[in-house]
Amino acid sequence: MLAVVIGSALLVSWIIASIHGNNNSGLKDIPNAHFSAPYSRRWWLSIRWRKMENRSLIRLHRRLGPVVRIGPRDVSVNCIDDGVRTIYSAKFDKDASFYHALADQTGFMVTMIGNDEHKRRRRMLAHPYSNSYILNSQTLDRTLSRVSCRLREGMAAWASTGTSVDVYQQAKCCLLDVISGFLFGSENATDTLRDPSFQDDLTALAKAAGKNLHVKTSLAWPMNYFASLVGGNVPPDPDSRSRWEAWLTRVITDSYRKHPTKHSSTASLYDHFYDSFKIADPDMPLNDMASFIAVECDDHVSASHMGLGSLLSYTMYELSRAPDWQRALRKELLTLGEPSNQSLAHRLADLPVLDAVVTETMRTRAPCPGPFPRVVPESGCQLVGKFDIPGGTIVSSSAWALHFNPIPFPSPEEWRPGRWLEADKNTLAEMRKWIWTFGSGARVCIGTHFSMRVMKELLITIYTDYETFLDEEFTGNVEQEDIFSSSPLAGCIKLKFRRLT
Ligand SMILES: *[C@@H]1O[C@H](CO)[C@@H](O)[C@H](O)[C@H]1NC(C)=O
Ligand SMILES: *[C@@H]1O[C@H](CO)[C@@H](O)[C@H](O)[C@H]1NC(C)=O
Ligand SMILES: *[C@@H]1O[C@H](CO)[C@@H](O)[C@H](O)[C@H]1NC(C)=O
């Protein structure tokens, strides 16, 4: 009896305290996603748990405007000026509770919380990812031509036998072979287009990591604590992990041995990372340095492999549904046959149809929907010119919600590359601002230029000589899973190839 009385008294005082707390909160003028949002995160966590976050965010922002309160200290933001531009500036740190759930290992750039720490690391890694470096890198040239050559072999066989091809898997293989060549030199690249077993290992690891992240970020305390204990104790697939780690260790050791004799034309990213770590801290013990480089490389491999693999295969899928766009693209690609004094990488800038097709797919099929939480600094901030947000609030934006905003993108659900070709200069600049596939601001994805070059050159390899079309017998669900790192629900995308004469 006493327990019931004490329990009820505690409950009532908690309710009063929450309501009172809300009354004093700087967030009380912001529209609530749900009546319980000012008092508890549970409702939002249940949406995330049921994998409805993206859908709900799109709907809520359409109904309630660009700033919506989704928890007692949590706000979702869906506009660029006075929104994204403010919260993804260098003043807002990442939310540790979220980003530490992202990976078992931390200490690499993406999981760094503070912006100062991040800035130092980014300075060490940024040079070989700059646009001019990417356009002129001979290592990337060699790697891409090797992968294109393998891909042509594959396509020749698929077209002649009429095979139904899982292009999601093949795209992941292409990307893995490219990024490993760029990181460690073409002689140490993987060759998963011929032997995909290694790629399968990485996909299994990424899937397990995604599941872990989902559990850890969508359960309220103390459930997530227990979940992370369980997740931490049972490694997803020990064999995949040990094969992957053994390969990474070997290739980093080989790169270390070769480093002193490397000429700059054959330098890989490893060589750049080594030099910049050495300059930043000449006394750093070799083992520490090797492990810092290894976790960065691990991250760059998985981001390109899963993220870009997904984007590339969805571009092929959309083109297969839109034969007219495929014809327009091919017509443009045939102009590459004309002699030119420029390299292919430089000529990518003059292919508007290819750019429109890629950009539109980046909009409708962003591989990381988000959200990407940030912490408002002590001094607070103002959003959309009217909401004063107190320090400590967690603010976040999501790529899908920004990309599905009908104001910059009328009929946002439709894949329409034409919108990028028809718009006038000002509209185009405005639309580009809203594309958030790689994020923006101080922590924009370091691999943006790399991604664009690789995606475009692989698409050129495919669509210059081949056409892709839907496999009528394939009925898998090609929609994306609504989680942080989002791949096709069916786990595959099947298409067929036909050779064009
Ligand atoms: C909340 O604040 C308003 C005025 O700002 C006041 O009228 C109201 O009584 C307060 N409610 C509670 C529960 O403190
Ligand atoms: C890396 O390349 C060298 C040849 O340059 C080769 O001897 C070595 O086995 C390769 N290592 C891996 C892990 O592929
Ligand atoms: C390349 O060709 C263009 C004309 O097609 C010319 O304007 C340019 O100077 C040439 N560049 C070089 C490096 O030869």
Ligand SMILES: *[C@@H]1O[C@H](CO)[C@@H](O)[C@H](O)[C@H]1NC(C)=O
């Ligand atoms: C996000 O929501 C939109 C609109 O409901 C939907 O078309 C899209 O497939 C969703 N994407 C994901 C990753 O759930």
